[in-house]
Amino acid sequence: MSTGSERRPGADDPAADAVALTFREERAAVLATLIRHVGDFQLAEDAVQDAFASAVAAWRRDGVPANPGAWITVAARRRAIDRLRRDRSLADRAERVAELVRLEAQEEAAMSDESAIVDDRLRLIFTCCHPALDLPARVALTLRALGGLTTAEIARAFLVSEPAMGKRIVRAKRKIADAHIPYRVPEDEELLDRLRGVLRVVYLIFNEGYSASEGDRLVRGGLCSEAIRLGLLLRDLMPDDAEVWGLLALMLLHDARRAARIDGEGRYVALDEQDRASWDRGRIAEGLRALERAVRLRRPGEYQLQAAITALHIQAADAEATDWAQIAELYGALAQLNPSPVVELNRAAAVGFAAGPEAGLELLTPLLGEPALARYQPLHAAHAELLRRAGDLPGAERAYERAIALSANTVERAELESRLHGLRRRG
């Protein structure tokens, strides 16, 4: 975080600790409410930043307030008024200052209104994920506004320079203001569609942390944790949506195996070779409970199906005991709901385990001609695996070579190379 606080290592500083905690827990809610009050994303963000910066000194001097979030909200609103008064280029400046002063007078009432705060955070999510913003901007803005990551942290996570990421965020905020992207929860007929867009952004953040398509660090845990936090927030705000629960379940079930996916030397460990004892049982239980809640709402969707597939993997005692037939069936259902070559590939791999490598190859071979998958490393890795099991060792070798050439992730590449060497030793 960047509240301007200075922390001496090891020093006992309850005020700084309280500011850090409040920043993590309440910044998004305070920001969301202030955006509604001032009607300007950038102004609200600057004012909230000012308030956190001033909190350290104030709380050291006067002690930590009973309700730190309320203190920050009031301080941020005052900062916003100061900033508005100074800004002479705004046409409706006087009006907006008056409105804020009025709000300040009734701050007690506003603070106790829980439902208004909940609505504000939903408004903020839907605004950050508005389809008029391009996808990378939605992701960055959501992480910045709701996740509380700094621009530098987001830039590092997405392998973009800090100035470039800063520009992306500023541009998005300017478009929100200039194009009048509304600050509201979409109406009923749009809501489902727009919620799908929000879930997509959250899942993209999770995946970026989980599979890290580039670079040396296979797991960027920070992004996974942020995505799960967003998933939990959505669950609290929209508990009647099955896919909200489904996505949360999916993320928790993947995240439970995060530590087992890389070994002590930083090498990728395939699912069937993972140490199942190192999976996080608490997370798994939490994920399964979320999946159950989703299923009970009786509105099937793609995240629920993916979570159910992941649950079957996890619930098997070992790789051999996995219920591949049911997994293949779930992929079939997923393909009907959301046809995509990647889903077909996974179905082929599952069928390969359930009914033998030849049956898997029968489904996979047509995908080799699919232009969308031509440069998709997992297709060639799965192809190699099926050919090896079917006894076609030269074919398997060629497929591994193709997969290795396409791998952008050094950890994954090392794993593919060791499989290829194993094949050559045996052959």
Added chain:
Amino acid sequence: MPNYLLMLYAPEVEPAEQAEREAEMPLWLELNESLQEAGLLVATGRLRPVETATTVRVRDGETELTDGPFAVTKEVLGGYYVLECRDLDEALEQAARIPLARYRGGSVEVRPIVDMSELDALRAAAAERA
């Protein structure tokens, strides 16, 4: 309420396809009427073909004229709407109703127009600084 300029772009098409589009004229009139009734319509117009365009540039005090649009592209600006909307969502919703948006290669670009009072405030601020 903010104003939005909706720019209607589409490739120029063969006469047969053009005739099909002309047959849709009642849809356009209906749209314009309903925009008018909803109090959203500020202005609208259909442009003559791009060959009729003249582009003006002033360089070193000299006026230069070019016969044609400022950029030659496959899609040409064929018409426009100026709508007064509550917010971007409303403008996008109206843009999606325009028949051209579903034409092959057709698209509607939605751009917010700077509010006059904002310009006045900027001018006042500049005067104060000076």
